[in-house]
Amino acid sequence: ATFVHAQQPPQYSQFIFNNFLINPAVGGTNDYIDLKLGYRTQWVGFGAQPVTYLFSIHSPVYFGNREPGKLEDRNHHSLGGYVTKDDTGPIGKLNFYGSYSYHIRLDYSLHCSFGFFAGAKQYSLDTEGLTTPNGTEFLPSISTITPDAAVGFWIYSKKYFGGVAVHQLVPLELDGTSNILAMHYFFTGGYVIKLRKIESKLIPSAHVKLGWLTPVQTDLMVKFDYQNILWAALAYRKTDAIIGIVGFNVRNAFQLGYAFDFTTSKLRNYSSNTHEIIISYKFKPRKRMRDTKCPDWG
Numbered sequence: 152a153t154f155v156h157a158q159q160p161p162q163y164s165q166f167i168f169n170n171f172l173i174n175p176a177v178g179g180t181n182d183y184i185d186l187k188l189g190y191r192t193q194w195v196g197f198g199a200q201p202v203t204y205l206f207s208i209h210s211p212v213y214f215g216n217r218e219p220g221k222l223e224d225r226n227h228h229s230l231g232g233y234v235t236k237d238d239t240g241p242i243g244k245l246n247f248y249g250s251y252s253y254h255i256r257l258d259y260s261l262h263c264s265f266g267f268f269a270g271a272k273q274y275s276l277d278t279e280g281l282t283t284p285n286g287t288e289f290l291p292s293i294s295t296i297t298p299d300a301a302v303g304f305w306i307y308s309k310k311y312f313g314g315v316a317v318h319q320l321v322p323l324e325l326d327g328t329s330n331i332l333a334m335h336y337f338f339t340g341g342y343v344i345k346l347r348k349i350e351s352k353l354i355p356s357a358h359v360k361l362g363w364l365t366p367v368q369t370d371l372m373v374k375f376d377y378q379n380i381l382w383a384a385l386a387y388r389k390t391d392a393i394i395g396i397v398g399f400n401v402r403n404a405f406q407l408g409y410a411f412d413f414t415t416s417k418l419r420n421y422s423s424n425t426h427e428i429i430i431s432y433k434f435k436p437r438k439r440m441r442d443t444k445c446p447d448w449g
Contacts (some may be wrong), residue, residue: 160318160335161203162236163191164386164394164427166358167372171209172233173358175266176305178209178388179229184434185209191427193412200239200255207233209250210434227254229266244298245273261308268301268318272332297323299332313340333363352376370394379403391416392425396423397438405432 160209163169169187170177189205209231232249252266276293302315316339318331358370372386372394379400386394392415397409412425 161191161201161205161235162193162360163189163203164370164388164392164412164425165396166339166370166375167341167354167356167384168398168406168408168429168431169205169207170314170339171207171231171250172205172235172304173339174303175268175301175316176252176264176303176314176316177437178231178250178252178266179211179227179254180264180305180307181210181433182211185231186432187429188431189427191425193425199402202238202346204236205233205429206235207231211254214403228252228257229254229264234366241277243273243275243277245275247271248299248301252303252305259268260310261306263304263306266303266305269298270296270299272299274330297321297332309343311340311342314338335360335362335365372396382408388412406433 158332163172166173170187171185171187185208187205187207191203191205193201193203204401209229211227213227229252229262230250232247234248235244235246237244237246248268248270250266250268252264253265254262256262273294273296275295278292298321300320301316301318302320303314305314306312316337318333318335318337322332322334324331338359339356341354344353344355345351346353352375354374354376356372356374358372359367360369361367368391369389370386372384374382374384374396376382380397381400382396384394384396386396388394392412394410394412396408396410398406400406406429408429408431409425410425412427414424
């Protein structure tokens with residue numbers, strides 16, 4: 152027997168379309184209610200491969216009398232939350248969180264925000280049907296719930312965006328196991344290059360993930376957005392995968408994105424590739440969303 156260290160939070164290929172799950176300060180960046188549904192199946196063909204489901208919602212909110220002017224012209228609050236279900240064979244994790252963030256206007260086009268998640272994780276291990284080579288019996292199935300929290304900082308303008316988030320701030324041991332919720336750090340950044348002749352955008356970005364005991368993992372991506380209607384992206388995850396992403400936008404309200412991860416690690420010898428779908432709906436979008444100081448990177 153030996154100890155193994157691994158990343159505990161779920162992994163997403165379409166991080167640029169789903170930054171809210173990574174950083175709570177992203178919530179309420181634009182003036183609409185943002186709803187997302189997602190599904191990811193990793194290493195298809197591998198026995199008991201990871202499968203992740205997600206639902207998220209966030210929106211700017213106004214306490215007291217609403218100030219005049221557009222969202223980007225003033226400071227504002229945001230509320231939201233998300234639920235994810237992450238299964239890997241007999242191991243299941245259900246996460247549910249609420250979020251709050253506060254957005255501050257620094258100058259005409261630059262903003263920053265601070266936010267946090269607060270919620271709980273349910274960890275379960277279903278030992279029914281599990282066997283060992285020497286016939287040793289497993290302990291009874293486990294199901295435990297522990298509180299959890301995360302914090303984040305985000306800075307954004309029409310031209311660039313970036314931030315840092317820290318997850319699993321409550322280092323509690325999961326009852327019935329020797330697993331401890333270790334802190335994980337996420338760094339994200341990108342730049343928006345406008346292609347004025349074709350009314351499109353090119354957005355290079357990077358996402359860095361590291362845990363207390365796990366190696367650094369870096370995703371590099373370049374996204375091409377054609378007139379806010381169609382997009383395609385190419386990404387590289389160090390020592391793991393090459394990722395292709397395509398998607399479309401209907402009336403600046405409904406979005407669908409699909410990612411295909413071509414595995415480049417040694418796992419390629421034992422499994423197929425990874426698929427991820429994210430569906431997004433912007434409730435009651437407004438025309439001014441296209442001209443906001445807070446660009447819709449996803």
